[in-house]
Amino acid sequence: MKTLEIDGIKVRIQIWDTAGQERYQTITKQYYRRAQGIFLVYDITSERSFQHIMKWASDVDEYAPNKVQKILIGNKSDEEQKRQVPKMQGDKLAKTYGMDFFETSACTNYNIKESFTRLTELVLQANRKDLDGLRVSINEDLGIANLEDEEGQSDSTANTPKSCWC
Numbered sequence: 001m002k003t004l005e006i007d008g009i010k011v012r013i014q015i016w017d018t019a020g021q022e023r024y025q026t027i028t029k030q031y032y033r034r035a036q037g038i039f040l041v042y043d044i045t046s047e048r049s050f051q052h053i054m055k056w057a058s059d060v061d062e063y064a065p066n067k068v069q070k071i072l073i074g075n076k077s078d079e080e081q082k083r084q085v086p087k088m089q090g091d092k093l094a095k096t097y098g099m100d101f102f103e104t105s106a107c108t109n110y111n112i113k114e115s116f117t118r119l120t121e122l123v124l125q126a127n128r129k130d131l132d133g134l135r136v137s138i139n140e141d142l143g144i145a146n147l148e149d150e151e152g153q154s155d156s157t158a159n160t161p162k163s164c165w166c
């Protein structure tokens with residue numbers, strides 16, 4: 001669990017790190033169903049991990065909800081000397097999929113907060129209609145409650161015998 005503040009709204013996010021290994025994939029797919037945002041992560045020092053992104057993306061398309069938000073991440077940006085995947089290639093793939101793209105480093109924290117903030121923003125935007133609907137219905141409920149409260153107050157004043165007439 002982590003809390004982020006977006007436009008003054010405190011958002012609590014639950015993060016699952018799914019296993020990349022083939023043998024865990026049946027379990028991994030079960031996580032997709034409840035996900036609202038997904039990072040597709042490859043390692044910039046591994047061309048192989050980049051090639052796997054296509055497979056991840058098609059699994060997400062198959063198992064995640066339609067309005068799931070996705071961001072492509074090239075991690076280990078601190079390992080420039082071992083780089084196998086040029087940044088341009090990440091950019092290009094992200095464009096093809098219509099995703100935002102960040103290079104990050106979990107070691108130096110480079111772009112970590114930025115990528116989480118962006119994904120959270122996208123999830124909030126995608127759910128804006130539901131949130132607005134929720135806000136309207138809460139306000140309506142509160143309006144009704146206030147009215148009842150005021151009525152209650154006047155009723156109780158009317159019905160309570162005055163203890164003093166002076």
Ligand SMILES: Nc1nc2c(ncn2[C@@H]2O[C@H](COP(=O)(O)OP(=O)(O)OP(=O)(O)O)[C@@H](O)[C@H]2O)c(=O)[nH]1
Binds near residue numbers: 020021076077079105
């Ligand atoms: N240099 C560097 N190493 C990293 C970074 N992020 C992770 N690592 C290292 O990469 C290795 C694998 O990290 P994990 O977090 O286990 O990677 P994973 O993708 O979750 O692995 P699976 O759960 O097996 O899919 C570990 O040795 C980490 O310390 C990074 O940003 N920079």
